[in-house]
Amino acid sequence: MVAPPWIAVPPPGYGGVEAVVALLSEALVARGHDVTLFAAPGSRSTARVYPLLEDAHPAEIGSSLFESDHVASAWEQIDVAAEGGLPFDVMHDLSGFTALAMADRVNVPVVHTIHGAFVRETKRFYRRHGHKAHLVAISRTQAESAPPGVQIDAVVPNPIKVDRWPLRTEKQDYLLWIGRMDPVKGADRAIEAARLADRMLVLAGPVQTGQEEYFRKRVEPHIDGRGVKYVGEVTGVAKQELYANAAAVLMPLRWREPFGMVMVEALACGTPVIAFPEGAAAEIVIDGENGMLVANETEMAQAIEQIGSIDPERCRSSVAERYDIAITLAGYEHVYRRAIDPDRARRISRSRRRARDPRRRPAKPINGR
Numbered sequence: 001m002v003a004p005p006w007i008a009v010p011p012p013g014y015g016g017v018e019a020v021v022a023l024l025s026e027a028l029v030a031r032g033h034d035v036t037l038f039a040a041p042g043s044r045s046t047a048r049v050y051p052l053l054e055d056a057h058p059a060e061i062g063s064s065l066f067e068s069d070h071v072a073s074a075w076e077q078i079d080v081a082a083e084g085g086l087p088f089d090v091m092h093d094l095s096g097f098t099a100l101a102m103a104d105r106v107n108v109p110v111v112h113t114i115h116g117a118f119v120r121e122t123k124r125f126y127r128r129h130g131h132k133a134h135l136v137a138i139s140r141t142q143a144e145s146a147p148p149g150v151q152i153d154a155v156v157p158n159p160i161k162v163d164r165w166p167l168r169t170e171k172q173d174y175l176l177w178i179g180r181m182d183p184v185k186g187a188d189r190a191i192e193a194a195r196l197a198d199r200m201l202v203l204a205g206p207v208q209t210g211q212e213e214y215f216r217k218r219v220e221p222h223i224d225g226r227g228v229k230y231v232g233e234v235t236g237v238a239k240q241e242l243y244a245n246a247a248a249v250l251m252p253l254r255w256r257e258p259f260g261m262v263m264v265e266a267l268a269c270g271t272p273v274i275a276f277p278e279g280a281a282a283e284i285v286i287d288g289e290n291g292m293l294v295a296n297e298t299e300m301a302q303a304i305e306q307i308g309s310i311d312p313e314r315c316r317s318s319v320a321e322r323y324d325i326a327i328t329l330a331g332y333e334h335v336y337r338r339a340i341d342p343d344r345a346r347r348i349s350r351s352r353r354r355a356r357d358p359r360r361r362p363a364k365p366i367n368g369r
């Protein structure tokens, strides 16, 4: 399992992918699989853990310097294991882009989980390199937005261990927005909806590198400690309590959300989610059952007034039924087996070789030589 090099597993605070890696590794080990985890320093797991770099890099997410170092070092370890007579059967990459781009340079079948949204640049990337691994999407909507020619092998949702989250049926008055301070996640729109509904809003989450200006201009001016409160990045029990006591979690997303762990975490605590129907929000939120889907801030404010009609127990069961770790585990076991199956691998590699011919032509120089 190749985790990203940025944040330890499990994440001390913010960290969606790291939370997925933590649960999945642990579940695979509990099922009797032999799992080696390449992850950021500070990681803990029942799997065998190898931190490959000296430090975690939470403030440098996406830096090619650290990602390439991490992936190349993982490749080395994969070779060393094979040379030592204990080759890996399959590699599961959740680390970013470098590993997929180089997946045809490592002597083990690769399963790659797509974490981001398909936008212009990532569509091009997956068109060029997607054939090098067995691609897994984390929601149906993400799979459906894959560009032509990119074959998605399976949809496996991100997991949650529902019994690790407290169910609370009696709620307090405040509304919660939680996430990274990126405009796509809509902290500013949550502020507007809460203002229209005349309700108190708690904001939680880190201001990551590149998000400072948005935070300073669109969020900070509204923080007054009464109507709008900002509690920074939250972790552990404090985070769980914040979810569990909230009247509702607001998700005024403006991007094709590939999954959205915070919605699933809120629901596990019996807290309804009011979301814009962007990407996987429209899958996770069942309108009228575990929350409400609304088109804009005005509708969100109206939904806030109706939110008492949503049953907290149903919120929790709606995620237990669909996103429990057992479901994710079974999904990935199936993908791993298919990736390992030599007949299928041979068939795929033949058909993909044909399919990728045009991509493998030597690049043409632009100066005609």
Ligand code: UDP
Pocket (backbone or CB within 6 Å): 012, 013, 014, 015, 016, 017, 019, 178, 179, 180, 204, 205, 206, 232, 233, 234, 235, 239, 259, 260, 261, 262, 263, 265
């Ligand atoms: N998170 C956290 N503390 C915070 C804000 C977020 O631990 O202050 C966690 C949150 O619980 C979730 C993850 O960060 O597990 C965010 O994942 P999500 O899929 O919602 O968003 P993205 O990966 O797009 O940032």
